[in-house]
Amino acid sequence: MFKLFILIKVELIKIFAKPRTYIGFITVGVLIPLIMVLIRWFGFALPEYYLRQLSQNFDMQGSLVNGYLVSYYLMSILWIHFPFFIILVAGDSFAGEDSHGTFRLLLTRPVSRIQVLTAKYISTFIYTATMVSFLGVISLGSGNLLLGSGDLFVFDKGILILSQNEAVSRFLIAYSLAIFVQLVVASLAILLSTISENPVGPIVGSYAVIIVSIILSMIKVDALRGLHPYLFTSYFDVFFAPFADPIPWKEIWGSVFALFKFGVLFFILSVIRFVRKDITS
Amino acid sequence: MKRVLFLLILSSLLLAQKGPKEIVEKISDKYKTIEKMEMKVRIVADIPNLRMPEKTIRLYYKAPDSLKMAASGFALLPKNGILPFMDLGNFVGDSASFDTIVTDTLNGKEMWVFTMSKPLTGPEEHITFWVNKGSEIIEKITITNNKDILSEISFCYQNIDGFWLPDTTRFDFYMNRRIPYALAPSITNPFGSVDIGSKEDHFNNRGEVRLIFFDFRINP
């Protein structure tokens, strides 16, 4: 067990020493505040558009365009765009060592392959959780700083306005679920990374799998509906569920369990592949 | 029977002769001594395709017609009918023209009913007041255009320090189009799907907002 902790520490040192790890942090750290600044300058007419029917009879006090609204809106990048930052690191975890020949150093130490794999999983998960949390902190932090706080305007069978306190707790649940979703993305990238000997393969491969799966999940053709439960991307939208009222816990747990099954499947396949893998590079 | 009917008509005509402006002025006079007033209002909205939390705000009134609000976050406050006596001052001006006054009953109580036409949000709108004959307070206001009812405000009062002040105000309104039925973003609807309804849905697009008043401070 102690060895596993050492391995996790070593893997974290490696992850955070690589320049590619910071691509995601820099992009999020620059782009999100920039979006907030642009919205502060040019406005965001979304609530105004949806609530214009009320303007005849009501005065609307307090702005619904605030840090929470923009953060909610920006969560949609977690589907297609954000996984790239996760895949970039997770896809390199095994294939990178293989292509650079550093497995020869790592696996000739008194550690088992299962330990190495578990440590790589955990450290990649720590990176993933850090990255998603960073998105949350930057998004909510810069949003509140530049656009202020207030009630949260969301879509849920119409318009749902959540109080500020509710919004904070909903965001906490949503980002926790987003971490879980991205962990499954990381698991897929790690699986492909154990198969490939070059990090480009798993990065492109994982991204391709996600995009194709999302497209298949989106197509509302009867013939494909039967396929949807078997696509892990069909459960990707779980992090928007906490913004419903009441929170659909049953649906959320259902999606979490389905994602968990995919994560376990990817892990088992990774173990089978990595334990048998010949390190020839 | 004929005699009773004749007397009723006569009394109505006599009352009508009193004139809406006089009634309005009489109501306004009752509140003249209120220079400043603070109160808390809980706003409860029931609007199709819009759910929002109950919100308690603080209102600051300053005679004759200043009303300021302090609220955290977003609040929806009706443009008219928050303080009826203040609205009277706003509604009734030189440009207002009144229809004849009639008598009607509302919830078993006798009312003076008179309508004035004044551009509010459109040129065709008319405001009708129901004034309780006994207590001389406004019980209901409706705003209509030539075709439809746009909104209806019903008042329930409480007596604070000798003033009849609102206790609960119900604001019913009708929207031309409903608030869009927007679905949360999902993997099958990444951008949500929206149904904005049609004008034919007008009477299905009725919303209701209740204002519950408390914690008054008159001339603090």
Add this chain to the structure above:
Amino acid sequence: MASKKKVQHEFIIRTINLSKKYNRLWAVRNMDLRVERGQIFGFLGPNGAGKSTTIRMLMSLISVTKGTIEIYGMNPNYKSAAIYSRVGALVDGSDFYHYLSGYQNLRILGDLNGHITKSRIEEVLEMVSLTEKQHEKVKKYSHGMRQRLGIAQAFLHRPELVILDEPMTNLSPEGIRDVREMIRYYREEYGTTFFISSHRLYEIQQICTHMAVVDEGQIIVQGSVEDILQNTEYFITEIETNDLEKSKKILDESELAEEIVISHQKLKIHTTPENRPAIVKLLVENNIDVSTVMPRTNLEDYYLSIIKEKHKA
């Protein structure tokens, strides 16, 4: 029964019928290796002979197609941590985490081996002359520096067995000499066993006590260097005297030596080790001043000859 067990445990490395097949090609076939404690075991063979494949199997980097491996009497499949905590290895050149410094690389590798102190890391870096460059990122290192760092990491945890795959690759002559001295020092000081593969025999022939020559995945010959060479023309004794011509004449007349050649101001004599004292005694009795007597093995010539013979066959 007890003595049989004892004999088994004398082997630090033992393979039985060790074989590895890639697709249809046998890279290693029926290899029986035996390495005992304290040996410097040269694992020799041309490129593609199966040396690196064997080392990768010993280090569990690749699977075994057939046969068994025992290191310290244990099977690496079941006792990998127990085995590899006692083994240091440099497998097929050195690649490190380029984005970390030399020191950081050793730090993380040391952590995996157990508690390795800062002073120990500095000590091995000093041994391979990388002290000054220890905090530079490895991506700035030359090939030679990386190779030296690779050797340093193999010695980091003072292993009982060091497996080095082509350790002299990319090293300067001074670097090769330093590594040879390191190997000698560790063997003498700590009784470390070495298993060293090379295709360039001249680099390690001076230090090997035992060897196996492999070609096409099979062992051609295995044993102590002296045992293998002493009855061949490749085992010689070098003698320096004050009169080489006279010395040659005296020895030619005796029956102590089979062949005597004067080369590079030395007598090169083909004889058995038992005859060496008698040769010295004979020269001294004939008033010849003997300054040095040095047994020399011409392993490279032997190695080339047997490889040539195998290929002929």
